[in-house]
Amino acid sequence: MPDVRLASPQGRWILLTTVLGSSMAMLDSTVINVALPRIGRDLGADLAALQWTVNAYMLTLAGLILLGGSLGDRYGRRKIFVLGVVWFAAASLLCGLAPNAGVLIAARALQGVGGALLTPGSLALIQASFHPDDRGRAVGLWSGFGGIGAAVGPFLGGWLVAGPGWRWVFLLNVPLALLCAPIAVRHVPDSADGRAHGRFDILGAFLGALSLALVTYALIEARRGSLIVAVTAVAGVLAGVAFVYVEKRRPDPMMPLDIFASRQFTAVNLVTLCVYAAFGGYFFLTALQLQVALGWSPLAAGTALLPTTAMMLLFSARSGALADRIGPRIPLTVGPLLCATAMLLMLRVGPGSSYATDVLPALLVQGAGMVALVAPLTATVLASVDTARAGLASGINNAAARAAGLIAVAALPLLAGMGPEAYRSPDAFNTAFHRAMLLCAGVLVVASALAFTTVRPLPPGCRRPECRTHGAVTAPPLEGGRAAKHLS
Known part of the structure; x- marks a missing residue:
């Protein structure tokens, strides 16, 4: 049994290590959007290249x-x-030294591989190291x-882009x-699950990533209307079908499809897909928009976005407590509606807009909506399956949210009619x-309607989220589980 106490020197070292590691990935996913206009200008990249700069990592x-x-x-x-x-x-070093957009995109894909290793690993180290009495607080x-x-x-990100330059967004890592x-090597104990056995689901992981990659490529390049784009789209769908086929027949799949036998789990993941698709496109x-249409500096644009994540950080725990008392259905219905209202308020934001009267109200309503829904969303995911899973x-829900954001960043500019050079024209953008x-x-x-019609009250005594305070905007926070061998 793990026995490290949080108040001990080793406990503090473990906490510092895991925070540093997860913060690298967290910071990188939130600062990159602010840097995109400067990246495009310095590297001569069009909008498609900027989309890939974001999506290669998420993919x-x-x-x-x-x-x-x-x-x-x-x-x-x-070790991992x-x-x-x-x-x-x-x-990150390769990103910071990239001489052109192609190298930057490839390096961003490699960054995502590193993020896939350290993001679940940081939580797993806490789960495996701390005494059970201290684990929740850790x-x-x-x-x-x-x-x-x-x-x-x-x-x-805004300060780095406006000061030392956008390359330091990556070099800081x-x-x-x-x-x-x-x-980590000196102070963190290593551990492994002796029950872990069987083959890794490499084929499932490859087919899942391939399907996302092909569909993303087809969406980003669809405005060209070529035969290659059509073939790629069909291949992406076929790869997705193959992924489901493989996962259904493997004895130890990466994503056991029987978990979707829970109607509540399936429903809340559909809500997740809708919500985080909208969030991905929005952020x-x-x-x-703040830099291209309003002409703000990267620092001003980055600072302007602080209220949303600050509200989540300050009030997410209270939102979770409220959902414990009244159930998840109301928060998961009202939260998306508040966020939809924020999107409509953004229609007032354009050239000449004021931060105090136009931008800030939308950001505050967006923050209120995210506060209302993110914690109950996680609680509902955990309650919809056995404690051992x-x-x-949580990992499937987190991956679904990231995949939704990936598809949204690829599809939304196409659906909104943004051309390759749209971000260079304030009026067009x-x-x-x-x-x-x-x-x-x-x-x-749609997410609100889904939640209202499908989400049911949480059963008594169900497992509650341990990540009560958070500010994640790209995906719900990961949660651990004692027998969750895929993520612990």
């Missing part, structure tokens, strides 16, 4: 995050975590400090890794941005 992270947890079980959680930190730093501190990183990410990895385009359920916000609002209304 490998979403496709491999479940496999990353399994590798830690088999070969040692500390340190490998992920070093890998992430090396890929997870809470880990998620809270991660939330702080998410909150300051846009501000930090190198000194963090040089601090994190030695501490991607809003950072561009809680970590797996502003018009397309407003169309995109209407689409996001519509998807959120």
